[in-house]
Amino acid sequence: MLWIFLATIASALFYYFMVKPLKYWKKLGVKQGNPTPVFGDSWGTFWKTQSLAEFVQYVYEQVPNVRYSGCYQFLIPILVLKDPELIKQIAVKDFDHFLDHKKFMPEEADPLWGKNLFALQGQRWRDMRATLSPSFTSSKMKFMFSLMADAAHDFVRHFKNKNEKIVTVEMKDTCTRYTNDVIATTAFGIKVDSLENRDNEFYLMGKEATNFTGFFKNLKFLGLMIVPWLCKIFSVSFFTKEVSIFFRGLITDTIRTREEKHIVRNDMINLLMEARKGSIHKQDDETTLVDTGFATVEESEVGKAKVQKYLTDEDITAQALIFFFAGFDTVSGIMCFMAYELGISQEIQDRLREEIEDTMRENKGKLTYESLLKMKYMDMVVTETLRKWPVFVAVDRTCTKPYTIEPQTPEEQPLSLDKNTVVWLPIFAIHRDPKFYPEPEKFEPERFSEENKNKIVPYTYLPFGAGPRNCIGSRFAILEIKVLFYHILSNFKIVPVKKTAIPLKLSKNSFNLMADGGFWFGLERLEK
Structure with a gap:
């Protein structure tokens, strides 16, 4: 009888805590x-049978x-x-009801x-966004x-310098080293060359800050999502102690040196x-500058x-570190x-190279900020990639105060x-919905040509989010991508090699978009 009683209690508890919540909707x-x-x-994501992207596609299509x-x-x-209209309603028109992201972890656990x-x-x-926004305008990107x-x-x-006809590279490792160097110089004022000096401390700390592979790191990440209150009790932090100490020391020392020696450098x-x-503001010539692109x-x-708003050294470190966190891994993935x-x-590559060569001739071999951003096909390729x-x-988005979605169809209430x-x-999933993008699996830059881009349904193109809480660094990311591919394609042809996986399969072990087995390609030297 005791076993029957205990089994009944266990079943009831399991239903109440593990089954009943799944009837909420x-x-x-x-x-x-x-x-x-x-x-x-x-x-699927827990048992590694789905990537996060495939999970999003799955829940989008299941109803x-x-x-x-x-x-x-x-x-x-x-x-x-x-x-799209509902997305606009919630992300833009009624933004005050959906101001925040879901709370990921208590601030005191990891400031x-x-x-x-x-x-x-x-x-x-709101205060921090308004404080930082002038740092990401077109005029500031021109400085960077x-x-x-x-x-x-x-x-x-x-x-x-390798003097090889075709150099085989794993693009993720290679592009991450480029984004590391860009962030080091534009955000932290440090000059590093991570392709030549592969084990420099800045790069190693970047890898550590963005590494979520391994059972215990995945368990920590899962705990932060599901039971943040428990992580608070046990002081589980997002960044490791080594990463926090490194970046705090780096920012504090840099600020002190610049203030003492009156050093001014056009970086973050x-x-x-x-x-x-409080002395930063938009430049008067902001409206005359070419913006970074459609995206x-x-x-x-x-x-x-x-x-x-007064920014403490820790505030500055936190903003610089999230800027690094986003750019180090995410932007290199897009590349x-x-x-x-x-x-x-x-x-498509040849057509883009033709535009690059035309731009080089028009500018006598010298690339300028304005000439790069006037390249229409470059922007079409980047936009379609995104x-x-x-x-x-x-x-x-998290509902910050009660909200009602009014019915629009007979089936709704x-x-x-x-x-x-x-x-x-x-x-x-929206970007791959055939209602909005015919043949969504096809890579077609012409979707964003001058003739076609106005046909894009508003709020179906959202690579950097939507509304006031969109990604503040979109200009930086787009510019960084265009700069790199301008230089690559003016010197090399990107070609498949034996290890290239075609078609690629998304990794099921990464939170960000990543190819299973990596991105292996060859850089074939152009004959000039």
Whole structure:
């Protein structure tokens, strides 16, 4: 009898805590799939049978022909938005109801994570966004352009010095070293050459900060998502102690040296120091500059607000570190996918090279910020890369005050969202929805030609998110990509090699988009 009683209690507890939460959306009249106990719809990512991108595609498609549907990331209910007008309504028009990202971890557990722009919430986020926004305008990117170009010169010189007809490279490792060098010089004021000096401390710390492979790191990441309160009790931090000590010391020493010796350098540290003093503002010639491209997001009124916020050294370190975290791995991943598409589509690569050569002739071999950004086909290729392989496969918003989605179809009823309800913009899946992009698996830059780009349905192209909480670094990322490929394609042809996987398969072991087995290509020296 005792065993029967205990089994009954255990079954009841299992149902209450592991099964009942997975009926949340059904009770609200929202269509959902068939989540499994404990794992919800995330069983594939947990057991490594799905990549995160494939998971997003799965939950997007499991309930067709609706404006929104419900899914579960483990036991957390998430509303998946599928309709462009609804995305606009929630991300832009009613932004005040969806101001924040889901709280990832307590700030006191890791201040360098909790104080960065991505993690901040409410008015603190508004103030920080307005403080940092002037640092990411077109005029500020123009200042950083020369630093990026220097890193790209180092990149090309390294491979030209090998004196080989075709140099086989793994693009992820190679592009990550370039993005590391760009961030080192533009954000931290440090000159490194990670292709020549492969084990420099800055690069090694970057790898450590962005490394989530291994059982225990995956377990930590999972714990931060599901039970952040428990991680707070055990002081589980996002960044390792070594990473935190390194970047804190680096920023503090750099600021002190610059203030003592009155050093001014056109990099992110200088811009953040200027922001701390409240002396940074938009340049008068901002409207006359060519912007970085179609994918560039516009700053909202939140970012344009005049805010006088004092930045501590830790605030500056947190912003520099999240800037590094985003750029080191994410942007290098986009470069890899662009290299892949160009490597298997020689016709597209040749056309882009022709535009590069025309630009070189017009500028007598000297690349300028304006001439690079006037390259239309370059922008089409980058834009299509971000369509097919977006920076973020999905972004979340948290309901910050009760909100009702009014019905638009006979099947719908008013949907009341409670505070802290999570909604998703499933970017990867929207970008591959044939309703919006015919033959979505095809790499077709012409989608974004002058004749066609106006046909793109608003809020179906979201590589950097949508609304006031979009990615502040879109200009930087796009410029960095264009600079590198200008220099690569003016000296090399990207060609498949024996180890190239065609078609590529997405890795199921990475949180970001990554090819299973890596991106192996050859850099074939051009005859000039």
